[in-house]
Amino acid sequence: MADDSLVSDDLLRTLVGVGHVDLLVGIPTLNHAGTISDVVKAVEASFRTYFPRQRTALINSDAGSTDDTMALVQNCCLDQARTVTASSGLRTTHRISTPYHGTLGKTNAVRLIFSSADLLQANGVVVLDPDVANITPEWVAALAAPLRDRHVDFVAPVYRRQVAEGHLVTQLLRPLIRATYGWRVREPLASEFGCSGRFAAHCAEQESWGSHDVQNAVHLWLTGTALAGSFSVAQTELGTHQLVPSAPQQPLADLFRQVVTSAFAMIDEHAGYWLGKTEVKDVPMVGAPVAAEAPDEIVPPDGARILESFDQDVKNLEEILRILLTKDTFAALTSAAADPSRPGLPGALWATTVGEFLVAYHHNVMRRDHIAQALLPLYMARAGTFLHEHANSSPEAAEAALESLCVHFEQVKTRVVDRWTQPAVR
């Protein structure tokens, strides 16, 4: 049942007026006047083109924009070109724009969307991020169609990434989630996803929304909940993922700390699910890949320059790393950092390091945000190593290297499981 305190009386009246819907698309916003019109138009075009017989609604959950975001959601119209290509819908499409109260952030916005979906008895929910510049009607269709046609509970996107982007996902979250949960999910942190009404209702009922770990990385928590619960999960290719240049960017130290503590906390919470799992399964790909224009090539930063501080960082953090890592791993890390002939953090050692940090987090050997902070310099070294080795590689070679990294993480899992239930011994 939806949280009563979250849904205002006005919103409740509006939702009652809308009635039952088949598909609800939610867009969390905060001062997105520059981009929201394009997103709303893409959603409207998708409704008309791909879901003309469905009862559809768009809900904008706004964190208190001071620009015209909410007005634009209500008033923007399909432009001429899209009106021509999109057929007319057979049913009325509703647009709801509502502010939400409480802590600002995407978490409460998503929660309000889920609560609304529960009240509307929506069969499917799609959530989009207005910070993404290249959302098309096909994205909505790709995320929503498997919910309707295949009765999937959670549809995660797959993005076509370049070597120089998404390191936090490719070097850390993807291999870590894959190794622990035993599912080859490629984008565990994606801010666009589709889910069934059943999944939305399940999540809306959870008590975890208020926790810092969910507040800091709600999309990761949703992925973990889908994987660890009895929900069917699928992936769909959306092409490239281009953030608008004006998208707000958190300082890396804060972003990394929040994402890593949330990931570790979620894995810790779901230990009962993954500790006994030994095999890794594919998450089925559904739908045809969304056609996308080739993105502007991102010039990769110089990995060797990023690695310059690796040796000094390890020396500076020696006392802390000695607490978090086993003697062997610490020795290997020191040796790798100091080796001038082959600078960098190899995949196998990175996987072992992350595994031991996870165990240290579980055993609470240190204040937990300090554990995440201590991992940041090592993550930078790993990102630098990958860029150094693959800046000029073909996409296939880079993909093979990422796959190899995932396998290293899977191999480390046995040791993580062994040490998970033991007292903190170093």
Add this chain to the structure above:
Amino acid sequence: MAEMVFQALEQAGTNFLRSTVELMPRVLMTASIVIVGWLIAIVMKWITHSVLTRLGFGRLCERQGVAHMLKTANLPTAETLAAVIVFWIVWIGFLLSGVDVLGFAALQGLVREFALFVPRLLVGIVILIVGFVFANFAWRATQLAAVNAKVPSPRVLSGTVRGLVLILAAAMALDQIAVAQTIVLTAFAIAFGAVMLGLAIAFGVGGGGIARRILDHWFPERPPSEHDDLRHL
């Protein structure tokens, strides 16, 4: 004459024997108190160690970095140290009670003074422990933040923070115990002032360039570094 000497000696011997006879029970009582106190102190030490071990005090100390500091200083583990402190407080209490029973005028009142001293000592120890914990927290937080922000010499910075917090905690603990309060206060003020003055003079004379570099680093007008170019998401 000889008879007088003999009588005096006899009197002295009698007095000595009487005093000894009078004192002997008190000596025995003192010995009993000391021995029983020692046994009770041993038991208290064992109980303290067991309870703290069961409560996971060692892990807590490890988490706060206190265990690491004790190890560096070649001290026993936190549980053992706490148990030893309890042992000595209990045993010294019994020891002074025993001495009090002897009834020597010069030693009268020691127990009362000790009873007044123990709470201050305990508060001092608590201040020291809290200081240790806070110093380690500040050290670790400073070191991590400095390393991640690429601040130069993070170990020096974090070590300085820890040292200052420890000095402050030690001064507060000594002040609480009130051992040679004036000397402690004066010594602390002189030492702290001297160190700060020395640092200021050294930095002013020889560190102008360093200061400029640090300020340039903290408030830079520079192009984004390679780190800033990374697209993490």
